[in-house]
Amino acid sequence: MIQRPRGTRDFLPEEMERRRHYEQILRQVACSHGFREVSTPIFENTELFTAKSGPNIVEEIYSFEDKGGREIALRPEVTASVIRMFINEMTSAPRPLKLFYFGQCFRYERPQSGRYREFYQFGAEIIGAPNAETDAEAIALAAAMVEALGLREYDLKVGHIGILRGQLAELGVPADAAGEILQKLDKKLYDEAAPLLRSHGVQEDGIESVFATTQVAGGKELLSEIGGEPGRYLNELFRFLDAYGIDDVAIDLGTVRGLDYYTGVVFEVEAPCLGAEKQVCGGGSYTLSEVFGGEPVFSTGFAIGFDRILLALEREEHAFDGKKLDAYVLPTGEETREESFRIAARLRREGLSVDVDLMRRKMSKAMKQAAATGARFAVIVGSKDLAEGAVTIRDMDSGEQSLVPLEGLAKALSA
RNA sequence: GCCGGGGUAGGGUAGCCUGGUUAUCCUCGGGGACUGUGGAUCCCCAGACUCGGGUUCAAAUCCCGGUCCCGGCCCCA
The missing domain is CATH 3.30.930.10 (Bira Bifunctional Protein; Domain 2)
Known part of the structure; x- marks a missing residue:
């Protein structure tokens, strides 16, 4: 070494x-x-x-x-x-x-x-x-x-x-x-x-x-x-x-x-x-x-x-909190992986700090990773929601979830 | 440059004094239990004796040297 x-x-x-x-x-x-x-x-x-x-x-x-x-x-x-x-x-x-x-x-x-x-x-x-x-x-x-x-x-x-x-x-x-x-x-x-x-x-x-x-x-x-x-x-x-x-x-x-x-x-x-x-x-x-x-x-x-x-x-023990990610995007399965990249890219272009699963993790592990990154929201990209043109977002602090149409996603995440 | 204390998985540690099985435990990391829901639990995997030399049948353990870290001196534009 x-x-x-x-x-x-x-x-x-x-x-x-x-x-x-x-x-x-x-x-x-x-x-x-x-x-x-x-x-x-x-x-x-x-x-x-x-x-x-x-x-x-x-x-x-x-x-x-x-x-x-x-x-x-x-x-x-x-x-x-x-x-x-x-x-x-x-x-x-x-x-x-x-x-x-x-x-x-x-x-x-x-x-x-x-x-x-x-x-x-x-x-x-x-x-x-x-x-x-x-x-x-x-x-x-x-x-x-x-x-x-x-x-x-x-x-x-x-x-x-x-x-x-x-x-x-x-x-x-x-x-x-x-x-x-x-x-x-x-x-x-x-x-x-x-x-x-x-x-x-x-x-x-x-x-x-x-x-x-x-x-x-x-x-x-x-x-x-x-x-x-x-x-x-x-x-x-x-x-x-x-x-x-x-x-x-x-x-x-x-x-x-x-x-x-x-x-x-x-x-x-x-x-x-x-x-x-x-x-x-x-x-x-x-x-x-x-x-x-x-x-x-x-x-x-x-x-x-x-x-x-x-x-x-x-x-003097001054507290310092680093900046958090706005969102962590995770697919529910292989069939929505590409869509989750599209969504991440779009959010990034709109100025949000966004991370996305790169490890092909199963959803529960990906959720764990989302928690570990300190992201404020998890964006769950599933085929059922996508069929309605929407994704589920989860507030990582409160655990509250809501279905958000893709159009209003960036706004919902920066609220 | 000088004096003193240290160095065991990524992080934190037990073992060292009194040499002797597969080097302890926690955490972190990867995977699984868990086919659309996290920070819980359980299981599996991966990962270390700072480097070199010496003593010894045998060294993480004892001795010497290097190196790096910590504290202090010198210095500090």
Whole structure:
């Protein structure tokens, strides 16, 4: 037997119905916010992902040389592709561009709960508007999506990476050294961050003030305490969020995020029920386009970990009922088999979901099968009824039966 | 990459510690009892010891390694 590769999954019909259901909710919410769907290649030139993210990222990318000697990588995320697409063919599109995508990504990592090597991300990007309105819109969409999915327990945290970046720059830490320090700070590894800061000549009081910043976390009352340009920006952002009706937002200046292309506002959504892998959504603002050779364009985006958020919904035990068949058509015997196909075909053309016996089953077994498919009605095709131009339909829940002329069958079944 | 726990028909399990008949039970699937009526019952059929090596007269059972799954660490764009 051939096994599935590690970290991948097969989705059976029941689960696929559930996934499509939630996927549609996300699409609908994105569209309702004026975003339009795009799709980019699942593989790209490896360079696209290494340009800004750095070499340690490469180890977790599925990359290979194709038959033409090109360095190709399965996408580990979609933001880079969307920005590439923007630079390649959308630079003169009216701004802001509001785009969303849904698709799988690949990372060579150790699989664990809520973490796979092939996983699905739903994300959105707003390109071209350098202001707090844009960040507010992105956060509003993320919040609306989580709400629409019905997740009950989640935390939305907003921070501003410009504050720590600015502080480090003021203390004389070179920009290219900031990334490593920020990573340590994100995880609150102060013991590891301190020596790095000292090595760049930062004094103890400077270190203290940086650490203090990472611990600024709480409610909106903190807004007044955050100074400088980022402080004004955050105040503006929160006013817009308030106007959007999003008030349950925490402030956490220690939120750094792993990628160093983020420059301004950063935000995350966590589902506490997920334990170690609880982050279900992450994003922020960045200026990625010039890294790929375009003009500097301000963008804000986020990605939802689709598998993870579905796992969270599962933990919260959200009920989901798949769609049922409208009817199951079964012949009473061999002599009406062909007629039952004619009837099924006709009902299908009329837009109903219809299944029909393919197993040459005896009627009682076929009825059992009809029950197993969950069809609302069984359409019993017998020669006696047919002689009157009719069939018997049976409501599978109540067991009630009635003789229905073929002409009115579709109507009777959709009632 | 590291640490720990696992893997017995499609799904769920007993057996494993203490090696020894045809590997347990439930469910699902196929057929029949039931020649025009389902989710009940009964009967029949089909279906498994994760893979490789070792120990042994004998391995599902003990030992080693691989693999996959689960939990955690590292990482997490």
